[in-house]
Amino acid sequence: MAEVVSFKKEADKATHGPVISSLADGILRLVLDNPPANVLSIAVMEALHAELDRAAEDKDVRVIVIASTGNLFSAGHDLKELTAHRTDPDNGRAFFDKTMRLCSDLMLKITHLPKPVIAEVDGLATAAGCQLVASCDLAICTDTATFCTPGVNIGLFCSTPMVALSRAATRKQAMEMLLTGETIDAQNAREFGLVNRIVPKQYLGQVVQKYATIIASKSPLTLKIGKEAFYRQAEMPIEAAYDYAAGVMVENMMVRDAQEGISAVLEKREPEWKGE
CATH class of the missing domain: 1.10.12.10 (Lyase 2-enoyl-coa Hydratase, Chain  A, domain 2)
Structure with a gap:
């Protein structure tokens, strides 16, 4: 079971685990801290589930920001974790099912959460990491951020990322990403509808904070x-x-x-x- 962190009400308080959590002025920051690639392992997804459940019930939380540490936003599912279960008696089927359904439930939880969720993206968001960006209500990225759904390159079509991607981008643009597996830059991501704004790296936190503060001021x-x-x-x-x-x-x-x-x-x- 994942170590689940709890957020506090103090503006300068942050707790650490697979997800770093801090709350200030109605804005809850959930930061993926699973280096080096911030993969969405079972532990990370369970931690995010728990944090979002608490945020849904906490009246002090008005807006949620999902960000990450390091040079990658998220590389998606943990391929090493998945591969390790190939030796299970069922060749990994039960674990694969658990992983995909836990991830799908997480994306649905973001959509159904009664509070806005903003993705703060710096670096590469790939596969389920790209799915996470597409599932958030808003997404703001740096001018060096990149995005892809590369499953087709390894014989595994990005079918679950496809659900969120096809609802954020047009069908033709979503299919371009899914069929080629190629990486797109921040400018293309905005043109596709995957992100709202592109900002220089040094201003990413400030711009996200500005949007979150404006939204948090509403009813x-x-x-x-x-x-x-x-x-x-x-x-x-x-x-x-x-x-x-x-x-x-x-x-x-x-x-x-x-x-x-x-x-x-x-x-x-x-x-x-x-x-x-």
């Missing part, structure tokens, strides 16, 4: 309602999406924070969010 209930609605309507036919979204707007209008926000505009003052 947490509004963010929860909006994120859930965004992903649900995206999978619907347009008529059903409008019908669903209209209903969401009506219910949103009925909550206290919407009333407070509208009143604040009319009264020319800053709103006071209660998350209700």
Whole structure:
């Protein structure tokens, strides 16, 4: 079982394990710390699961940032860990199933989390590491960051990364990455829709902090309602999406924070969010 770290409320407090966790001003930073490649081993994925579960319930957490240490954002699944189970009685099938399903559940957890998640990407994000970037609500990267889904090069199509990638990029662009296995640079990643912004390496933390701070200043209930609605309507036919979204707007209008926000505009003052 992974060593699971717990975040604290103090601004300067950080705890260490396969994931470094720290919380300040409503922004929870989860930093992959599994050198040298920050692979998504079972231990790392279990640690991320646990941190996200806690973040979902913690009212002090408004926004989550997923970053990494070292020169790689994440090289994806731990191929050494996977290969070691080839000697299992079932040739590794049970372990492979556990790994892929744990990873898929992690990506779904990010999507279903009632709080925005930002990927802070420096270095290479490959395979499941690229999947992690694509699964986050926003992604900001350095101008030297690179991305790829290279499974096809080793006889293992990136089928699970494909799910998140095909929802972030257009189909043709996603298929280009999946079929060639070639690495794309930050500029292509932005053109494909995989990342939102590209910044010089020395400013990455500042820019991510700026976005996270802006988002953290909004009503947490509004963010929860909006994120859930965004992903649900995206999978619907347009008529059903409008019908669903209209209903969401009506219910949103009925909550206290919407009333407070509208009143604040009319009264020319800053709103006071209660998350209700």
